[in-house]
Amino acid sequence: MPFVSKLQLPFEQWPKQDRRRWDYAFQKRDIFDDDRGGADLSPATQKALRASYAQYLRFLSQNHPRLLHKKPEVRIDRKLIEEYVGLLRKTNRDVSVATSLHHLRLALRLICPNADWSWLLTITKRIAAAAPRKPKKHALVSSEQLYLLGMELMDQAGSETIDRGEASKEVAFKYRDGVLIAVLSLIVLRRRTVAALRIGKQLVKSGGGWALDIPSEDVKSKRPLDFALAPNLCDRIDL
Secondary structure: OOOOOOOOOOHHHOOHHHHHHHHHHOOOOOOOOOOOOOOOOOHHHHHHHHHHHHHHHHHHHHHOHHHHHOOHHHOOOHHHHHHHHHHHOOOOOHHHHHHHHHHHHHHHHHHOOOOOOHHHHHHHHHHHHHOOOOOOOOOOOOHHHHHHHHHHHHHHHHHHHHHHOOOOHHHHHHHHHHHHHHHHHHOOOOHHHHHOOOEOOOEEEEOOEEEEEEOHHHOOOOOOEEEEOOHHHHHHHHO
16 A cells, blocks of 8 residues: 555545546556546656645645535635645745645646646746745865865976976965865865964974874864875975
């Protein structure tokens, strides 16, 4: 038995005429039949239509039970939809409300094919158009990509220095940015801590390589940090 939300009226509790129309709408038809109904819809779409229609029937059973004795096409109008939308909005965003109405309209078109549902389409489009959109998420960049970017900037700066025969201030800034990006891809530091980094103080020689030795006064948790850097990054810091 398929799962039914408490917000949906179980199929066995639907009015008899609704169950009969629903079963007919999704019956397999002859391939030459002009009216194929909903039999060709994907299982996921059929499930979505049934859920939306069952949810509307639950709304009627709880708020207008007498309407369940009427034909499906006459128990829905603009006033009822306005009330229904108000109820949906208590727990759903307008995008979800519009989706629910869209599926409800498609279900009604299948079980009441001779009725005009263009007015419901208009309402659905208005709600969807007015619904606030989620801000687009910026493309996420992995720490590996950041590390490679830092190495690339340093290598570019090194090549430009060789070509010019000297290190300009612009090239030096590029090299510095590459070092910082590579370091920050390995360990997360506060902006103030990054700004305080100095060679020989927080960025120190450690054996044949380099390490971050951050004193407690530069750390929010007041716990000193000691972090050895990767060999290929150490080679570039040497340079």
